Amino acid sequence: MSPERSEAVAASPASGQRAQSRIRLAVIDRDPGFLQVLSNRLGSLGAEYRALSTPVKPETLVAMRLNALVVDLAVLGPGSWEYLERVCLRLPGLAVIVCTGPSSVAQRVRGLRLGADAWVTKPCHAEELICIIEAAVRRHRRHEMPELDSAVTVGEITIRPDLYQAYANELSLELTAREFEILQLLSQSDRVLRREEIYERVWGYAMAHGDRSVDVFVRKLRQKLRAASPQWSYIHTHFGVGYRFEPELEIPDEVAARPVGDELVAGDEFETLVG
Amino acid sequence: MSPERSEAVAASPASGQRAQSRIRLAVIDRDPGFLQVLSNRLGSLGAEYRALSTPVKPETLVAMRLNALVVDLAVLGPGSWEYLERVCLRLPGLAVIVCTGPSSVAQRVRGLRLGADAWVTKPCHAEELICIIEAAVRRHRRHEMPELDSAVTVGEITIRPDLYQAYANELSLELTAREFEILQLLSQSDRVLRREEIYERVWGYAMAHGDRSVDVFVRKLRQKLRAASPQWSYIHTHFGVGYRFEPELEIPDEVAARPVGDELVAGDEFETLVG
DNA sequence: TTCCATGTAAACATCCTGTGACCGAGCGAA
DNA sequence: TTCGCTCGGTCACAGGATGTTTACATGGAA
Numbered sequence: 001m002s003p004e005r006s007e008a009v010a011a012s013p014a015s016g017q018r019a020q021s022r023i024r025l026a027v028i029d030r031d032p033g034f035l036q037v038l039s040n041r042l043g044s045l046g047a048e049y050r051a052l053s054t055p056v057k058p059e060t061l062v063a064m065r066l067n068a069l070v071v072d073l074a075v076l077g078p079g080s081w082e083y084l085e086r087v088c089l090r091l092p093g094l095a096v097i098v099c100t101g102p103s104s105v106a107q108r109v110r111g112l113r114l115g116a117d118a119w120v121t122k123p124c125h126a127e128e129l130i131c132i133i134e135a136a137v138r139r140h141r142r143h144e145m146p147e148l149d150s151a152v153t154v155g156e157i158t159i160r161p162d163l164y165q166a167y168a169n170e171l172s173l174e175l176t177a178r179e180f181e182i183l184q185l186l187s188q189s190d191r192v193l194r195r196e197e198i199y200e201r202v203w204g205y206a207m208a209h210g211d212r213s214v215d216v217f218v219r220k221l222r223q224k225l226r227a228a229s230p231q232w233s234y235i236h237t238h239f240g241v242g243y244r245f246e247p248e249l250e251i252p253d254e255v256a257a258r259p260v261g262d263e264l265v266a267g268d269e270f271e272t273l274v275g
Numbered sequence: 276m277s278p279e280r281s282e283a284v285a286a287s288p289a290s291g292q293r294a295q296s297r298i299r300l301a302v303i304d305r306d307p308g309f310l311q312v313l314s315n316r317l318g319s320l321g322a323e324y325r326a327l328s329t330p331v332k333p334e335t336l337v338a339m340r341l342n343a344l345v346v347d348l349a350v351l352g353p354g355s356w357e358y359l360e361r362v363c364l365r366l367p368g369l370a371v372i373v374c375t376g377p378s379s380v381a382q383r384v385r386g387l388r389l390g391a392d393a394w395v396t397k398p399c400h401a402e403e404l405i406c407i408i409e410a411a412v413r414r415h416r417r418h419e420m421p422e423l424d425s426a427v428t429v430g431e432i433t434i435r436p437d438l439y440q441a442y443a444n445e446l447s448l449e450l451t452a453r454e455f456e457i458l459q460l461l462s463q464s465d466r467v468l469r470r471e472e473i474y475e476r477v478w479g480y481a482m483a484h485g486d487r488s489v490d491v492f493v494r495k496l497r498q499k500l501r502a503a504s505p506q507w508s509y510i511h512t513h514f515g516v517g518y519r520f521e522p523e524l525e526i527p528d529e530v531a532a533r534p535v536g537d538e539l540v541a542g543d544e545f546e547t548l549v550g
Numbered sequence: 551t552t553c554c555a556t557g558t559a560a561a562c563a564t565c566c567t568g569t570g571a572c573c574g575a576g577c578g579a580a
Numbered sequence: 581t582t583c584g585c586t587c588g589g590t591c592a593c594a595g596g597a598t599g600t601t602t603a604c605a606t607g608g609a610a
Contacts (some may be wrong), residue, residue, distance in 0.1 A: 034445035049306060105400045112406035117414060118393065125380045137415040139370075162466035164516045176598060177515030213600065214555090219557065238607065239555070451587060452591060487567085488589060494568065514566070 023137055024046040025035035026064060028055055029099070037126045038070075045130070055083055058090040067137050068095040070129070073111075081114060083241075088115025095136035099129060133161075154187055155247025156229040157204040168228035175224060178202065182217050186235060194242040218243055298322040298412055301339060301348040303330055304374070312401045313345075320405070330358055331367040337480050342412050343370040345404070347397075348378075348386075356389065363390025366480045370411035374404060429462055430522025431504040443503035450499060454479065457492050461510060461520035468516040493518055 025047055029035055032239065035051050042049045051063070055076050061069065069087065074078045088096055098111050099120040108119045117136040120129055151160045157168045158266045164180050181202050186193065195214045199207035205215070220233055225234050237242045283285070294339045299321055304310055310326050317324045325339070329352050336344065344362070348355045363371055373386050373453055374395040383394045394413040395404055426435045432443045439446045439455050450458065461468065468487045474482035500509050513517045 042378075073393045103310055103441070105403050109402055109406045112403075115413075116406075117410055127384055128380050131384045132393075133393055135387045136414070138390075138412070163468050177513070178599070211600085212602090215556065216558090216600075218558090222557095237556070453588065486589090487591085491568065491569090491589075494570095497568095512567070 023068060023133070024063070024064070024066045025068045025070065026050045026052055026066050027051045028069070028075055028214055029073070029081075030075055031122075034122070038129070041130055053137055056158070058087050061091060061094070063088065066091075067140070068097065069134050070097045070099050070133065073098060073100040076194065081110065084111060084116060085114045089101065093140055094177045095133065095140050097136060099130070152187065153230070154245075155232045155234060155249075157225065157247075159184060159187055171228060173224045173228050179217060179221055179224070182214075183221055186243060189245070191240050192238045192244040198242070214243075298343060299339070299341045300343045300345065300408065301325045301327055301341050303327045303344070303350055305347070305350055306397075309397070313404070314317050316401045316405055327452045336362065336366060336369070338454050339371055340479070341366075342415070343372065345372045345374050346409065348373060348375040355369075356385065357384065359391060359461065360385060362388045364481060365513060367475060368415055368479055370408065370415055372404070372408055399452070427462065429520075430507045430509060432500065432509070432522075434459060434462055448503050448504060450496070453492055454496050454499070457489070458496055461518060464520065467513045467516050467519040478510070489518075 004197050023045075025034065025042065027038060027050070029051065039049060039051070053075070055071075071084070073084070075212050077080060082215050084096070084098070087094070096116045098116045099118060099122060103119070103121065111119050117139075120132060150161075151158055153159075157166050157173070159166045161184065164175075164177060166175055166180065166183055178189050182198060185198060185201055185228045196207045198214050199211065203213075222235055225232070231249060233248050233250055234245060236248075238244055281395070293368055296377055298320075300317065302310065302313060302325070304326065305328050308374055314326070316322060328350070332344075345361070348359070359371070359373070371391045372395060374397060376397050378394070378396065385526050386394050392414075393407050395407060416471045420495055424437045426433055426437070428434075428543050430505055432441050432448070433439045436459065439452065441455065441458060455475065460473060472480045473489050474486065478488075479526045499509075509520060509524055511521060513522075
């Protein structure tokens with residue numbers, strides 16, 4: 001199977017924004033009820049969620065690759081301000097939300113000045129807290145899309161989201177935007193995708209009954225993939241279902257077949273034209 | 276081209292805002308006391324501050340080049356949600372803080388979901404509100420370009436941020452401000468930039484559907500670049516996606532005549548340019 | 551076999567982009 | 581003030597690239 005598929009991007013609708021990937025969130029808190037409620041809501045949103053009962057070192061937080069951190073100052077104890085400051089300095093890209101018990105204006109001001117993105121007073125509604133987290137993450141993410149764009153290599157081809165293009169042996173496959181989007185989508189899921197699903201995620205709206213667009217694009221993709229990487233097959237048809245992406249090295253028939261008798265497939269007439 | 280490219284300066288960008296230092300803030304509110312207190316505090320902070328007693332059109336807000344907007348939903352009246360949404364969509368880079376009277380959780384959730392950065396309930400402390408504004412603005416700015424002033428040379432041209440101008444062979448390209456900003460943005464990104472992205476970073480707000488401004492400026496840029504450095508091509512179109520900057524030495528046709536029968540693919544002519 | 555899903559290719563319709571012309575706001579000079 | 585200029589921005593056109601539809605061939609499943 002293909003190497004390492006991270007959770008990466010959900011889908012990138014043709015013209016729209018790239019779909020937001022899931023939020024990775026940690027909560028430093030000890031209130032079981034609070035954690036429970038939050039957990040429920042977050043789970044249904046598909047967020048990755050982790051509860052910490054004690055403060056962890058900023059380095060550890062870095063390693064967790066979080067988008068957001070919710071923290072109760074009460075859990076931090078005496079060094080809470082310093083901790084808050086260090087975390088904010090160390091992880092400028094992290095959305096930090098302080099969610100703690102009653103506080104004075106001066107405390108809230110201090111927290112915000114140290115770098116917190118928001119201050120929520122307990123008790124609070126989970127829904128509202130989540131909205132606040134989302135708002136903070138949304139802002140942080142606006143201009144950031146660094147490692148989402150990392151190149152992926154599957155079989156002989158390399159997919160480069162930053163260039164909207166795929167390559168085989170340093171050579172561009174010359175994919176059009178649509179073709180690339182479909183290839184990217186397929187390459188990101190290991191399961192069979194129904195045509196309707198592909199259409200919806202790439203085109204951004206529902207597929208009309210009887211539309212063959214997906215088939216046509218799959219054909220074009222296969223053609224270009226075959227031209228660039230003849231030994232491999234990447235897109236597999238599941239009759240009556242849809243398509244599945246998986247790089248597979250094909251064993252040439254010559255090994256076991258007759259040398260001449262059989263039909264030489266005539267489908268290889270195209271040339272790869274480089275502008 | 277070779278897929279070889281580090282993620283170097285992934286998200287870098289060319290801000291569009293001029294004054295990075297002072298906050299430019301507008302407040303849509305009618306409470307004299309509130310405005311007065313806020314005004315005092317903001318004045319001492321050196322923020323540029325403007326009070327509006329009625330909602331103004333998003334276009335007007337665009338023209339005001341704001342960093343932040345504080346709004347009382349009560350002043351907006353019936354169409355407040357729509358207004359909020361429109362403003363947030365049109366000015367994705369604007370920090371929007373709703374500061375209004377008592378509200379329900381559902382209302383606050385709605386506001387935040389529509390794009391507000393924070394929701395503050397009146398009455399509130401000016402100091403705290405200001406901190407919240409600052410936190411929101413801070414988040415926005417964190418991603419804006421560090422404005423590195425060092426000159427960069429790419430291909431035959433030299434970009435001088437300190438002079439807001441580009442040169443080829445000591446000769447100015449005579450770029451206008453907009454042209455320069457676009458060139459700078461493009462040259463700092465080594466990936467394909469979608470038009471919407473370019474527009475948003477340079478103009479500072481969302482691109483209207485169907486706007487061709489980016490294309491036109493790219494054309495003007497290419498014209499000047501070609502005039503100053505005819506052998507090179509710098510801005511490449513990615514059909515259906517956007518533009519990408521990469522200096523490429525173009526091979527005159529004479530060379531590609533036909534010394535040998537086979538056409539050697541000419542795509543590997545890139546040079547690694549160090550600034 | 552027959553039916554239907556899929557592969558294939560080409561014609562067709564649309565969309566995208568490059569381009570030049572044009573217009574109005576802003577500004578400095580006369 | 582008016583004139584003349586620059587600059588940002590819009591428009592419409594044209595050609596080319598791309599997406600969509602259609603028709604037919606192929607091949608799997610009952």
